[in-house]
Amino acid sequence: MSEPIYDARSFWDLLCRRVAATPDTRMLIDDSGRSLTFAEFRDQSERVAAGLQDLGVGEGTPVTWILPTRIETVLLSFALSRLGAVQNPIIHIYRRREVEFCIRQTEAELVVHPGAWSGFDYGGMVDEIVAGLDYEVRTLAGYDTLPEGDPATLPPVSDLTGAEAVRWLYYTSGTTSDPKGVKHTDGSLIAGGIGLARALDMSEDDVGSIAFPYAHIGGPDYMVTMLAAGFGAILVERFDPAAAVLAYALHGVTMAGGSTAFYQMFLEEDRKARESTGRPAMPALRVLSGGGAPKPPEIYFRVKEQMGVPVAHGYGMTECPMISQGSPGDSDNQLAYTDGRPVHGCEVSIVAVAPDGGEAPAPAGVQGEVRVRGPMLFSGYTDPTLDKGAFDARGRFRTGDLGVLGTDGHLTLTGRVKDIIIRKGENISAKEIEDVLYAHHKVGSVAVIGLTDRKRGERVCAVIETAPHSDDLTFEEMVETCLAAGLARQKVPEQLEI
The missing domain is CATH 3.40.50.12780 (ANL, N-terminal domain)
Incomplete structure (x- = not known):
């Protein structure tokens, strides 16, 4: 069994070192039965990198991609890492307002999309966005086919490619009206993934799974864990x-x-x-x-x-x-x-x-x-x-x-x-109450919020989704549950919404 790899400087370095250690281990398996070993994945990523290079992608080129969790998506991402491009992954739940904001702010030169997927025309949305820009942007449908070329045409790999330079731009919602762009390097994402790998203590004998959007920052995070420990994973598209x-x-x-x-x-x-x-x-x-x-x-x-x-x-x-x-x-x-x-x-x-x-x-x-x-x-x-x-x-x-x-x-x-609720000058944690209510068998999900109240400043309101095949929780049952769990009387919600 090979030793875990905890000191890689870039994503491409980590992949190549994993290939050297365990080339024939299955790396990716999709839900249709396709699979690639670590060595096959590396080789195919280089061919895709050469194909992208033929489209003008190189070191520092900003590329936006909005794709589901597929083998092609991971191949594209590693091909971009091989070239030293700047990646802007976007989770497929986002629509025109957010996607256009990201493309404009990153000044993307290439946008890769899945075409029509899961009942939505991503290709049409991207074409409309690009048509309204004041500079030229290439678009590429990359759901099941990616461009390929001759890896011999690729430039040499720098040991530091992406290690210190910003190579990843992720967007997150927050307190601002527009999404916030978050800048990461290969080094920062690898450090996070290594932290996960050490904590979970995975090995080459394990088989993992990626059922969440690979475009989420958890995608490369988990991929680092896989490459560091040497195990493969199943990709779930839907x-x-x-x-x-x-x-x-x-x-x-x-x-x-x-x-x-x-x-x-x-x-x-x-x-x-x-x-x-x-x-x-x-x-x-x-x-x-x-x-x-x-x-x-x-x-x-x-x-x-x-x-x-x-x-x-x-x-x-x-x-x-x-x-x-x-x-x-x-x-x-x-x-x-x-x-x-x-x-x-x-x-x-x-x-x-x-x-x-x-x-x-x-x-x-x-x-x-x-x-x-x-x-x-x-x-x-x-x-x-x-x-x-x-x-x-x-x-x-x-x-x-x-x-x-x-x-x-x-x-x-x-x-x-x-999210602290301030009731009559007392700070109340919404999560503490949510944890108590969630334990009730009639509760499927719960959110506790503070509502403006003239007498109290804020009053505590529990919003509950009833568990499947269950009756609605009554107000009296809610109060009894909170008190039985030892919550102070002032923390018990004064309002219940089902």
Whole structure:
């Protein structure tokens, strides 16, 4: 078994070193049965890079791509890395307003799209956007066919290609009306992926899965983990729980996940399988892992009891793709009630902010704003005016999240700085109440919000989606649930919306 690769300088360097170590290991498998080994993937990526070079793409060329999770998408991304182009991946849920903003701000010279896909004409949307620009932009339909050329025509690879230079531009929603462009290097994305790889302790014997959009920053994050540890993964283009679980069982997937919603869907498919066959839906599974949304403790315990595997949940954001991550070896309480330890190389600080604006480090167990620093942190925003308020005097990024660091070093998120409900002068964490209500069997999902109230300043309102095949939760049941869980009376929601 080869040693993990933790010191690569660029994506292309990491791929080539993985090929040298385990060339014949399957790297990618799609849900139609196609597959590529690490060596086959490297070779095909070079042919695509040569084809892109023939279209005028080279080092520093800005390229926007909006594609689903397919082998071609990953090939395109690595071909662009081979050339040193600047990639702007866009998740396929976005439409004209966001896509046009990204193309204009990045000054993309090539836009790659899937054509008509999943009931929407991406090609038509891109053509309309490009027609309104005041400079020439090439477009390319790259769903199932990519340009290819002779790899012998490619320039030599620099050891530092993309390691320090900005090579990735991701856009995220935030407090501004327009999407915020986030600048990353190969080095920053690799640092995040290595943090994930170390935490999950994956090996060449594992089989992973990518059921989320590869255009999400979690795409390259997970790919680094695969290349560092040497395992392959199944790509799921359109996620259908039943079909995905069958494919995972067929190929022996050992790690699945994506987000809390995925955990819930896997629980349901596993329940069906056990009822009909007496066996688990995914026999080789050893861990669920994901992030991107809060994980109620109840979900962890349901998965552990029914499926017999832990949920190793993580915390990150576009600006810092990996901040903390649960590990399979953590205790049940750590995995259920925290968001894991800070990943390798990430410095996490909890800062208490006083009413007068003064700041001080928060001791263990005390809530404050989560601030981060480390090699996985982004290089700044494409709009430099946004940088000033994003970092503190020590260069730490202000995440806007509230959290607590325990004496064991694990981080627990408690809410958002702007999501605190202030009722009669008392700060109330919406997440604390959400976790309590989510444990009720009638609750499918829940959001707790603050509504303007003349007497209280804000009143607490619970918005609940009823669980499938269940009656609606009554107001009295909600109050009883909160009090039984030990919530202070002032935290109990005064309004319930179903």
